Amino acid sequence: MDLVNSSLTDISNAVKDQKISAEEVASFFFKRMKDLNQSLNAVVFEDENFLSAARVIDSKISKGEELGPLAGVPFGIKDMLCVRNLPATAGSKILQGFVPPYDSTAVAKLKNAGAVILGKLNQDEFAMGSSNETSIQGAVQNPWNNKYVPGGSSGGSAAAQASRMMAATLGTDTGGSIRQPASFCGVVGVKPTYGRVSRYGVIAYASSLDQVGPMTSTVEDAALTLEVISGFDAKDSTSSQRAVPEWTRALSKDLKGIRVGLLKECMRSSLHKDVEKSVENSIDELKKMGAEIVEVSLPLIEYAVPVYYLIAACEASSNLARYDGVKYGYRSDFKNLSSVDLETFYSQTRGEGFGAEVKRRIMMGTHALSSGYYDSYYLKAGKVRRLFVNQYKDAFKQCDVILSPVTAAPAFKLGERIADPLQMYLNDIFTTSTNLAGLPGMSVPFSLSTDGLPIGIQITANHFDEQRMLNVAWALESVAPAKGKRPHVF
Amino acid sequence: MIDKKTIQNIAKLARLKISEVEADDYSQQLTQVMDYFERISKIDTSGVEPLVTPAEIEVHWREDVVEQEHTAEDMVANAPARAGNLFKVPPVV
Numbered sequence: 001m002d003l004v005n006s007s008l009t010d011i012s013n014a015v016k017d018q019k020i021s022a023e024e025v026a027s028f029f030f031k032r033m034k035d036l037n038q039s040l041n042a043v044v045f046e047d048e049n050f051l052s053a054a055r056v057i058d059s060k061i062s063k064g065e066e067l068g069p070l071a072g073v074p075f076g077i078k079d080m081l082c083v084r085n086l087p088a089t090a091g092s093k094i095l096q097g098f099v100p101p102y103d104s105t106a107v108a109k110l111k112n113a114g115a116v117i118l119g120k121l122n123q124d125e126f127a128m129g130s131s132n133e134t135s136i137q138g139a140v141q142n143p144w145n146n147k148y149v150p151g152g153s154s155g156g157s158a159a160a161q162a163s164r165m166m167a168a169t170l171g172t173d174t175g176g177s178i179r180q181p182a183s184f185c186g187v188v189g190v191k192p193t194y195g196r197v198s199r200y201g202v203i204a205y206a207s208s209l210d211q212v213g214p215m216t217s218t219v220e221d222a223a224l225t226l227e228v229i230s231g232f233d234a235k236d237s238t239s240s241q242r243a244v245p246e247w248t249r250a251l252s253k254d255l256k257g258i259r260v261g262l263l264k265e266c267m268r269s270s271l272h273k274d275v276e277k278s279v280e281n282s283i284d285e286l287k288k289m290g291a292e293i294v295e296v297s298l299p300l301i302e303y304a305v306p307v308y309y310l311i312a313a314c315e316a317s318s319n320l321a322r323y324d325g326v327k328y329g330y331r332s333d334f335k336n337l338s339s340v341d342l343e344t345f346y347s348q349t350r351g352e353g354f355g356a357e358v359k360r361r362i363m364m365g366t367h368a369l370s371s372g373y374y375d376s377y378y379l380k381a382g383k384v385r386r387l388f389v390n391q392y393k394d395a396f397k398q399c400d401v402i403l404s405p406v407t408a409a410p411a412f413k414l415g416e417r418i419a420d421p422l423q424m425y426l427n428d429i430f431t432t433s434t435n436l437a438g439l440p441g442m443s444v445p446f447s448l449s450t451d452g453l454p455i456g457i458q459i460t461a462n463h464f465d466e467q468r469m470l471n472v473a474w475a476l477e478s479v480a481p482a483k484g485k486r487p488h489v490f
Numbered sequence: 491m492i493d494k495k496t497i498q499n500i501a502k503l504a505r506l507k508i509s510e511v512e513a514d515d516y517s518q519q520l521t522q523v524m525d526y527f528e529r530i531s532k533i534d535t536s537g538v539e540p541l542v543t544p545a546e547i548e549v550h551w552r553e554d555v556v557e558q559e560h561t562a563e564d565m566v567a568n569a570p571a572r573a574g575n576l577f578k579v580p581p582v583v
Contacts, residue, residue, distance in 0.1 A: 099568065194544050194545040208543060234550060240548070241548050306527040306529060306530050324505075326569070326570075326577050327569055337571070340580040342580055344507075345579070347505045347507040350505055350507070352507075362504050363501065363506070363516055364524070367500050367520065377527070382540025382541055382542060383540045384535060386539060386541035438543075
């Protein structure tokens with residue numbers, strides 16, 4: 001069986017029909033993962049118990065037990081999510097040595113559906129970054145060209161998926177952290193509606209923006225994974241009680257009557273010529289398939305980056321206050337604890353445990369929340385956030401989905417932007433507004449740049465309308481010039 | 491301008507020990523970033539309520555019953571220093 005090119009459903013069906021054992025599938029991918037990871041650095045912790053997990057699946061099958069839709073399918077999980085008895089560090093020294101005694105709900109749902117976890121995937125520290133260069137475990141390489149970043153913060157997931165170290169991966173997206181690396185590495189990445197997937201067991205960055213989502217080789221695989229991990233969870237008070245639709249069953253490439261909104265502001269901004277061409281080609285293809293193209297406007301999008309970074313930094317400064325060197329993770333080396341004062345204990349531990357970008361954002365958030373600045377920064381950003389939602393609501397009166405670039409340019413080189421925080425933040429112009437408004441958004445691979453780097457197209461839909469977003473992405477995938485193209489590691 | 495003195499005060503509020511070099515960097519970087527962020531002051535938000543949760547969420551009520559999913563040992567196993575089931579910390583009073 002050609003496991004590298006098989007869909008999740010093909011793998012699961014083959015395992016259930018005993019054409020191949022879950023053990024053989026897991027062993028194949030585990031070896032591939034180990035080999036490829038020597039250069040890519042996408043995997044930070046391997047699950048040495050993967051064989052026993054796979055054997056449990058095989059034994060259930062031989063006993064005739066009913067198994068879920070991911071039976072024997074190997075997954076990689078971003079280090080932001082807790083997987084029982086595997087380290088969870090969020091790419092940070094401050095969580096060094098932390099081994100959660102429980103699974104995040106998304107991972108528990110994967111396991112219940114039969115998935116086998118192979119390892120934890122690299123990321124920017126606390127998901128703060130757009131290049132996967134801020135991880136304590138080191139930078140990840142883009143499998144298409146090792147001089148380029150894979151994007152971030154879910155850069156490990158994107159690189160692992162693009163090189164097929166495993167069949168599918170999970171990432172998290174707070175301001176584009178699934179969609180941007182998916183675009184840079186040529187994989188499908190979905191950020192669901194806020195509340196669709198439980199955040200229980202997901203290390204918190206900015207709680208009103210964070211969502212978990214699939215990063216996969218195809219739209220069908222993404223739809224299936226999303227179906228498995230979605231749904232209400234009593235352990236996350238912001239998870240939605242809406243029923244989870246059967247997105248895979250309802251997938252359709254029939255775009256007749258679908259109105260695709262083209263974001264006016266995107267086409268006016270300075271796009272890399274290959275990205276501009278990619279957007280234009282994707283629109284032509286959608287027209288050919290019967291979609292109606294309408295121009296929509298989100299005048300506030302030029303403010304998305306400041307509003308996003310203010311809200312995210314404020315929430316982060318509060319969320320990351322929990323890392324105090326007491327309950328878990330890193331503690332500074334104090335020779336005689338009884339002679340240390342508490343302020344020094346906290347500040348030394350935190351000063352040594354957090355990396356530069358995380359400290360920068362904690363400082364930004366603390367400043368924006370401090371007396372005298374709260375109204376003009378945090379409160380103001382929250383008000384503009386409501387205006388964002390209103391503008392999207394207006395736009396979705398005229399269209400069913402919105403099409404835009406994911407980023408203004410394809411992947412940039414390692415080391416190119418890490419010294420300039422503002423330039424790095426401005427990468428996120430097209431992705432952050434989706435999180436501010438809590439909308440579902442995804443990147444679908446479409447073309448390659450003249451330098452041979454992947455370019456994705458972003459599709460955004462109204463709250464809880466993942467189906468139409470997936471349908472348009474599925475249609476685009478079927479006609480994408482990049483279809484079947486593989487990175488050099490293959 | 492966010493000067494070094496202000497940076498040191500923010501670091502104190504955030505319980506972050508930072509070096510002189512870091513304070514210089516953060517002073518320059520936060521000044522640049524916050525100056526850029528200032529532009530949101532131009533947006534008219536009069537009469538607009540701030541938004542926190544971006545999608546409709548229904549309140550979920552549950553029975554107030556005790557459940558035990560983990561043992562105390564599970565929960566303290568990750569502590570950097572402990573004495574039995576207690577966390578070891580510097581003197582606090």
